[in-house]
Amino acid sequence: MKIQLYTLIAMLVALGLAILITKKHLFYPLSSSTNVLAKILEQRYSGYSFDPLKHVTHNQIISLIKAAQLTPSSYNEQPWNFIISDKTTNPEAYNITLSSLAEGNKKWAKDAQLLVVIATSIHSVATNEPNQWAQYDTGAAAFSMTIQATALGLMTHQMAGFDRSKITELLGLPKDVIPMSIMAIGYEDLARSKIQPRRRKPIGDNFFQGMWGITNSNWK
């Protein structure tokens, strides 16, 4: 009886250690802050192992859309466009987007439930000139979607590796709408996930104080 108890405790400890080791990326401390948003930012990462069987619900899709919609933009022009295809409800559209991906990306992105083409409208209605901030605003909206996805327990992985002219033609994008990125969204298959160390440049490389190139050694 005693031996069985020791075996059980040893198994639980081993399981705990295995979870800690394999899911180390989830604990990567980007900040010492404990607020909810900091935790979500720490947890977000672009993994490669999507669960092919777990669907993203209608309500989750609405929640992702609303998060992107709330993003600020220059002149409030909201130049972003998200063309969402769901593998479960619209496999034909999903496969069209999938066909535009670079081969290396197709291999893992095919398991994601959603493929989202993110495109920017480069004509400013407010100034009747090219919108110089369209790409900036669209990237911000894409990021709002990624953090909302993380908060919902989903994983995102964006890709620049796709054929721009092919997707423009296949989806019928107007000429002043430029595809920027394709985002794969779905649940992570935790059994297949691999440790991915978060690689970031040192703070002093691109965070300056007051003047270009002036670093602050207290920013750690």
Ligand SMILES: Cc1cc2nc3c(=O)[nH]c(=O)nc-3n(C[C@H](O)[C@H](O)[C@H](O)COP(=O)(O)O)c2cc1C
């Ligand atoms: C616009 C954009 C394009 C990207 N393109 C690809 C891609 O084609 N293939 C890929 O495997 N990862 C791609 N990534 C993922 C990045 O490599 C990843 O975000 C970066 O290494 C940081 O890792 P993290 O997202 O896990 O923090 C892209 C990310 C962004 C934002």
